[in-house]
Amino acid sequence: MPTHESPSIRLKTIAGFSIQYLQFMDHHGNLTQAIPNDITPETLLKLYRAMTLTRLFDTKAINLQRTGQMGTYPSCHGQEAIGAAIGLMMRKEDVFYPYYRDHATFLLRGTPMSDILTYWGGDERGSAFESQPDNQDFPICVPIADQCLHAAGGAFAFQYRNQKRVAVTTIGEGGTSQGDFYEAINLAGAWQLPVVFVVNNNQWAISTPIHAQTACKAIAQKAIAAGFEGIQVDGNDVIAMIHSMKYALDKAREGKGPTLIEAITYRICDHTTADDAKRYIPPKEFDAAFAFEPLKRLRAYLEKELGWDDTQEQAMLKELNDELQAIVKQFLERPKAAITDMFDYLYETLPEQFISQREELTAWNNIND
Amino acid sequence: MTNITLVEAVNQALAYEMAHDENVVVFGEDIARNGGVFRTTVGLVEKFGPRRVLDTPLAESMIGGIAIGMSAQGLKPVAEFQFMGFIYPAIDHILNQASRMRNRTRGRLSCPIVFRAPYGGGIHAPEHHSESTESIFAHIPGLRVVIPSSPARAYGLLLAAIRNPDPVVFLEPKRIYRWVKQEVLDDGNALPLDKCFVLREGSHITLITWGAMIKETLEAAEELSKKGIHAEIIDVATLKPIDYDTILQSVEKTGRCVIIHEAARHCGVGAEIAATIAEQGIFFLRAPIKRVTGYDTVMPYYKMEKCYLPSTHKITTTAQQLMEYA
Numbered sequence: 256m257p258t259h260e261s262p263s264i265r266l267k268t269i270a271g272f273s274i275q276y277l278q279f280m281d282h283h284g285n286l287t288q289a290i291p292n293d294i295t296p297e298t299l300l301k302l303y304r305a306m307t308l309t310r311l312f313d314t315k316a317i318n319l320q321r322t323g324q325m326g327t328y329p330s331c332h333g334q335e336a337i338g339a340a341i342g343l344m345m346r347k348e349d350v351f352y353p354y355y356r357d358h359a360t361f362l363l364r365g366t367p368m369s370d371i372l373t374y375w376g377g378d379e380r381g382s383a384f385e386s387q388p389d390n391q392d393f394p395i396c397v398p399i400a401d402q403c404l405h406a407a408g409g410a411f412a413f414q415y416r417n418q419k420r421v422a423v424t425t426i427g428e429g430g431t432s433q434g435d436f437y438e439a440i441n442l443a444g445a446w447q448l449p450v451v452f453v454v455n456n457n458q459w460a461i462s463t464p465i466h467a468q469t470a471c472k473a474i475a476q477k478a479i480a481a482g483f484e485g486i487q488v489d490g491n492d493v494i495a496m497i498h499s500m501k502y503a504l505d506k507a508r509e510g511k512g513p514t515l516i517e518a519i520t521y522r523i524c525d526h527t528t529a530d531d532a533k534r535y536i537p538p539k540e541f542d543a544a545f546a547f548e549p550l551k552r553l554r555a556y557l558e559k560e561l562g563w564d565d566t567q568e569q570a571m572l573k574e575l576n577d578e579l580q581a582i583v584k585q586f587l588e589r590p591k592a593a594i595t596d597m598f599d600y601l602y603e604t605l606p607e608q609f610i611s612q613r614e615e616l617t618a619w620n621n622i623n624d
Numbered sequence: 625m626t627n628i629t630l631v632e633a634v635n636q637a638l639a640y641e642m643a644h645d646e647n648v649v650v651f652g653e654d655i656a657r658n659g660g661v662f663r664t665t666v667g668l669v670e671k672f673g674p675r676r677v678l679d680t681p682l683a684e685s686m687i688g689g690i691a692i693g694m695s696a697q698g699l700k701p702v703a704e705f706q707f708m709g710f711i712y713p714a715i716d717h718i719l720n721q722a723s724r725m726r727n728r729t730r731g732r733l734s735c736p737i738v739f740r741a742p743y744g745g746g747i748h749a750p751e752h753h754s755e756s757t758e759s760i761f762a763h764i765p766g767l768r769v770v771i772p773s774s775p776a777r778a779y780g781l782l783l784a785a786i787r788n789p790d791p792v793v794f795l796e797p798k799r800i801y802r803w804v805k806q807e808v809l810d811d812g813n814a815l816p817l818d819k820c821f822v823l824r825e826g827s828h829i830t831l832i833t834w835g836a837m838i839k840e841t842l843e844a845a846e847e848l849s850k851k852g853i854h855a856e857i858i859d860v861a862t863l864k865p866i867d868y869d870t871i872l873q874s875v876e877k878t879g880r881c882v883i884i885h886e887a888a889r890h891c892g893v894g895a896e897i898a899a900t901i902a903e904q905g906i907f908f909l910r911a912p913i914k915r916v917t918g919y920d921t922v923m924p925y926y927k928m929e930k931c932y933l934p935s936t937h938k939i940t941t942t943a944q945q946l947m948e949y950a
C-alpha cells in the first residue's frame with residue numbers, strides 16, 4: 256500500500272519473498288557456472304540418449320497419427336529435458352502422477368514406449384503397463400490438474416507409513432490456474448507432504464499465452480502462497496533440471512516437505528496433432544524458440560567438454576533408430592484387445608445386471624463383423 | 625441465406641445475439657484468439673472485441689462460477705466448456721448455485737446462463753473427450769437441457785437458450801458438427817425450448833432420439849422403409865423439459881417405440897421417457913418399449929468406441945423385432 260499520500264500511515268514488513276532461478280548451461284552449451292560434482296559424464300550421456308530417443312519417438316508418433324495408425328498425440332518437442340530429468344532422478348519406489356507430455360519420464364522409468372503408443376492409439380491397455388506388474392505410477396491424466404491432488408494423496412500415504420518415498424507430479428503452466436492445483440499445493444504445504452510439483456512452463460496452454468493465464472511473475476511464486484519453496488529453472492538446461500530434481504527429491508525424502516519446480520521451456524510444436532499453432536503463435540516468436548531448445552545445447556556441451564563427435568552421434572542414432580523400430584513394431588503388431596474388455600475391467604466382479612449387456616455386446620459385434 | 629454446418633450455425637447464433645444484446649458475453653478456454661477448438665466461436669473476438677469474447681485461464685470451476693455472478697448482474701453469459709468431459713469441476717456451480725438461485729431467493733435473483741459444451745463419441749478423440757452424460761444434467765431441478773441435431777435447430781435453439789431467463793445446459797453433438805449443411809436464415813428467430821421435432825412421419829413405429837444418434841436413426845428409417853416399415857422419427861431436442869405431448873401422440877399412432885441414445889443405459893434419459901410412456905400411454909402400446917443405447921460401461925477409448933455406439937443395424941433390427949408383435 257503506497258503511503259506517500261498519507262505519510263502518517265505506517266506499515267511494517269512482516270515477510271518478504273523472492274524467487275530464484277537456476278541455470279548451469281546457456282543455449283550455446285556454455286556453462287554459466289560450475290556444475291555440481293555429482294553430475295558425471297555418464298549421467299549426461301544417458302540423458303542425451305534418452306532425450307534424443309524421445310525426440311525420435313515424438314516425430315514417429317506424429318507420423319503414425321498422420322498416417323491414421325494412431326489417434327491425437329501431444330508431442331513434447333523441445334521439452335525433453337524436463338521429462339528426462341524427472342525420469343532419471345526418481346527412484347523406482349517413488350510414484351509418478353503424470354500429465355500428458357511426459358514421454359521421456361516413462362522412457363526412463365522403464366515403461367515400454369510401445370505402451371505409450373498403444374495408449375495414444377486409443378487402447379486402454381496402454382495404461383496397463385503389463386510388463387511392469389509392480390508399477391504404481393498413475394496413468395496419463397487428461398482432465399487437467401486432477402493429478403496434483405492424487406499426488407498429494409499418494410504422498411500422504413508415504414508419510415503415514417513412514418516410507419522414504421516421494422510423489423512426483425507434472426502439469427502445464429496453464430493447468431496451474433485450476434483450483435485442484437491450488438488445493439493440492441496448499442495441502443502439500445500445510446501437511447509438509449513428500450511431493451514434488453514440476454510445472455512445464457512451455458508458455459502456451461493451447462492458444463492461451465502465459466500472460467493471459469496469470470498475473471504472476473513466475474509460476475514458482477505460487478508455491479510461496481502455499482507456504483513452501485518454489486524455484487524457477489531453465490527447463491531446457493538438463494543439468495539445471497536434474498540438479499533441482501535431486502534437491503527436491505532428497506528434501507522430500509528427508510521429511511522436509513514439498514517443492515515446486517517451474518521449468519521454463521517452449522512448446523516448439525502444435526499443442527497436439529489436432530491443433531495448428533500457426534493460428535495463434537507469431538511465427539517469429541515460434542522460430543526464435545528453436546535456438547533455446549534443450550538437445551542442441553546439450554550436444555554442444557558434450558562436444559566441447561567430452562569430445563562427443565559425429566561418429567559417436569551416428570552410432571547412437573543408429574542404435575536409437577533400431578530401438579524405435581522395435582517399439583513401433585511391438586505397437587503395430589499388438590493383437591487386438593477383446594471387446595469384452597470394456598466390461599471385464601469395469602468392476603472386480605461384473606454385477607449380475609450387466610452380464611446380459613456383455614452378452615449383447617458380443618452378439619452385436621459378431622453381427623457387425 | 626447460405627448453407628452452413630452445425631458449427632457455423634452455433635457461430636451465427638452467437639454473433640446474432642451479441643449484435644442485438646450487449647449483455648451477451650462469451651467466454652471459455654481458447655475461444656477468442658483460436659476461435660474454439662472446434663471453431664464455433666471463430667471471428668467473434670474480431671467482431672465484438674476482447675471485453676465480450678474472453679479467453680479465460682484454464683479453470684472450469686471458475687468458468688461456471690463467474691457465470692453465476694455475471695448473470696445475477698443482468699449479463700447474459702455464454703460459457704463454453706471445451707469438452708463435456710471437463711465440465712465437472714463446474715457442477716458445483718451449476719447444481720448448487722445456477723439451478724437454485726431463483727428458487728433460493730424466491731425470484732429476487734436469477735441466472736440466465738448458457739453452459740455450452742461439445743459432447744459425444746465417434747471422432748477418435750482422446751480419453752474423457754467422448755462421453756455422453758446429459759442425464760446427469762437432466763436430473764438437476766431448475767436447469768434446462770438442450771441438444772440440437774441440425775444446423776437450423778442449433779441456430780434457433782441456441783438463440784432461445786441465450787434469451788431464456790433460466791440456466792440452460794446446451795450440449796453440441798460434435799460427431800455431427802460438420803455432417804450436413806443446411807440453409808439457415810440469419811433472422812434471429814428462436815425455436816421453442818419445450819418442443820420435440822418430428823423429423824420424419826410414419827405410422828408403424830416411433831424412433832425417439834437426440835443428438836448425433838439422429839444420423840443412425842435416419843439411416844435406420846431409410847432401411848426400414850425399404851422393408852415396408854414406416855418409422856416416425858422424433859428428435860427430442862429439449863431433454864428438460866421434454867415435450868411428452870408430441871411423443872405420446874406419436875406412440876398413440878404407431879403403438880411401438882424405440883428410444884435411441886449414445887449414453888449408457890442405466891438412468892439414461894431414455895429410462896425417463898420410457899417410464900412416462902408407460903405411465904401415460906401404456907394402452908397405446910402393441911409391443912414393449914425398447915431402448916438401443918450405449919452400454920453401462922466407461923465410454924471406451926477410441927479403438928473400441930464403434931463397438932460401444934449404437935449402430936444403424938441395431939436400430940433397424942430392434943424396430944423389426946417390435947414389428948413382429950401383432
Ligand SMILES: Cc1ncc(C[n+]2csc(CCOP(=O)(O)OP(=O)(O)O)c2C)c(N)n1
Pocket residue numbers: 356397398399400426427428429430431455457459460461522526653682684706710
Ligand atoms: C480440466 C480440463 N480442461 C480442459 C482440457 C482441454 N485441454 C487439454 S490441454 C489444454 C491446455 C493445457 O495447457 P498447459 O496446462 O499449459 O499444458 P501444455 O499442454 O501446454 O503442456 C486444455 C485446455 C483438459 N484436458 N482438462
